[in-house]
Amino acid sequence: MQSHYDPQTIELKWQKFWEDQKLFAAKEDSKKEKYYCLEMLPYPSGRIHMGHVRNYTIGDVVARFKRMQGLNVLHPMGWDAFGLPAENAAIKNKIHPAKWTYENIDTMRTQLKRMGFSYDWEREFATCDPEYYRWEQFLFIKMFEKGLAYRKEKLLNWCEGCQTVLANEQVEQGKCWRCSTPVMQKPMEQWFFKITDYAEELLKDIDGKLQGWPERVRTMQKEWIGKSEGASIRFKIENVESAIEVFTTRPDTLYGVTFMSLACEHPLLMKLAKMGGREKEVRKFVEKTLKMERMKRLTGEYEKEGEFTGSYCLHPVTGEKLPVYAANFVLMDYGTGAVMAVPAHDERDFAFAKKYKLPIKEMEPDLNAIDIIEKQGVGNKTIQFKLKDWCLSRQRYWGAPIPILYCDACGTVPVPEKDLPVKLPIDVPFTGEGGSPLSKDKNFMDVKCPSCGKKARRETDTMDTFVESSWYLLRYCSPKYEKGMVDPKAVHYWMPINQYIGGIEHAVGHLIYCRFFTKVMRDLGMIKLDEPVKNLLTQGMVCLGGSAMSKSKGNVVDPDEIINHYGADTARIFILFAAPPEKDLEWNDEAVEGMYRFLNRVWRLVVETKQSSAEMKNEEADRWKNKTIKRVTEDIEKFQFNTALSGLMEYLNSGAVDLETFVILLSPFAPHLAEELWERLGHKKSLLLEPWPKWDEKMLVASTMTIVVQVNGKLRGEMELPVNADEEAIKKQALGLEKVKSYVGDRQIVKMIYVSKKLVNIVVRDS
């Protein structure tokens, strides 16, 4: 047995031991309380980075801690394996996306195992596995049948040069990333999930059921859903049987309306311009606006302008004539694309009115206006959401195929369930040009229509990878289940997730989509669950030199370097100690060294002294032990791993260490070292089977206490007294202190404050 701390040897030894013993395999057991601890699954980009290390170390501490507390812990890991980078690698390096992905998974799995994370590897899956995405296709069909998956037109980034659709990240300064052709907006039929049907419930449950989520994330989701209550009101157009419908949150300002503003894309705009004899001017304005919009709409800063259509609409109550304008600040994709302008109450309308010399009508808001409108049948109360339906189709190869066929006779036909999965063909050409590689695969494309038997063709779009990550958390409960997406019994036992841990960047994307999917699956009768995640922790970034570690900035520290140099335990401890989990963490090589030194001190203490707890029985040692158990336990529960480790350091420095207790308390943080030391202390069974220690409140109290003495709130002395000293005696002794006397002098003592077992404050007044 080596006498110095050699992390390389002991870490591999214990990793193998854990794997052989299958100590992290989770089994349903209705007699045991369960705990589902999950970290967001990684995209297999190539190698593990420090962000992963941080995320998964936090999760691992929680999982190991809960396991030792006797809970039945589910702690799985898998791979978010579809996505654009694999396809880019295919185009660039002539390597198949599947090969690239699976090789990366192998590398990263090895790296995760080297960190000693306590995953149930038997539940591992990659989302690009047809056995996984078949169920996603199954769900898609169910959603299609319920009208929750539908098609509509949407503008997409289109490169004429490559004849292909580009993702936003493939557009660089308005140009194609590959061929630099200017990117145009082209309307195309896309698949959408009707998440807006669930807007109200998604919003309501934030307050009702997500109490365990950070306030920050809850607020972001509320803003994303963006509910506003108001009214929709129809304004008749003068001389025609047609009306402009507006949405307003202020129907009470209806009598202040002096004109109407329409978005450039509004379907009635050109008709009104033609009628008003201002077609040319309006067309020019629209063209100018749409061109400018592309550049500036993202930044938002531009002059508010408009153009008169020459036409008028009529006020629904007073019948007044109101000029209709095209305006560049009105958005077609919010509300109705038309705004009733109330310059007296809206800053923007006011500025617009000034600019175009439109009337400004002062008035008192009238809360009855909405009732009048409803009575007259020209409008009604409505609710608007900012949340938009989820566009899930991608014109990419490396994704789950959308299980739809197009038949000339029958139209859009879902693939029958028995024909699932629609497998992604492997042998296809990757050029990056001419649309999806799938469209060039005849075997894939040509199918028979399942309802009429005639020739049909397949949908070539694949699904957004957020679809896979929206239900993987449920699939982990029964990863090999073959009769459906999930085994209801397993889901009933394991869900909801007790603790979910991941980056804040998923606050509105992933974390809303997985809530949506849970509700959809519930409504399809697959599960009985409203919300998938009970408690959420969002960890901060890992930075170096003040900014997030990233390949493009060249400021990355490779976890393997740290593991090879100091071992996984040091990496884990450093990342936990350097900052509380929610905050960004600044990498510091010297501090890593410091953590390594700490583990070495622990090693030497245990290996060299080997004193057992029985030999160290005195009051001081007992107090330290109980104090530390309490502190570490409570700090882990609050995710304050940095202070939990401080507690262990202080305990180590105290010189009154109970070795067994110390090693157990250290084990969630530095599990390999802890197992090794546990064994060296003479234990035959794994430390993992050891229950988490409990503390005794009675043992926390010392026989003496330190009382701080203040005069007028300022520290003037200290006294060491037996804990049972009574208040009167303490006050008397405080007054007797030389230093206190000199501060009190002959001044009048107004009162004395005694804070039990802590301090005495003598309040004096100049006489």
Added chain:
RNA sequence: GCCCGGGUGGUGGAAUGGUUUACACACAGGACUUAAAAUCCUGCGGGCCUAAACAGCCCUUGCCGGUUCGAGUCCGGCCCCGGGCACCA
């Protein structure tokens, strides 16, 4: 503009209204060593006083005020940093 966080030593960071600066890093001095590394010990917010040390005093949690016997912590106002939302009708 609106809504959240946050501002504490040279640095990362601790502090149920009760000794500000735990723990660690860095730095400095010392011990051990032929020497170095490792290890161990000591010191380490600022200022005043002092030849220096000891002792002592004063100040200090972004700034200004308030509440309180007592404020990093609570309240009001302001400044700065970070994040989210934002022509949303």
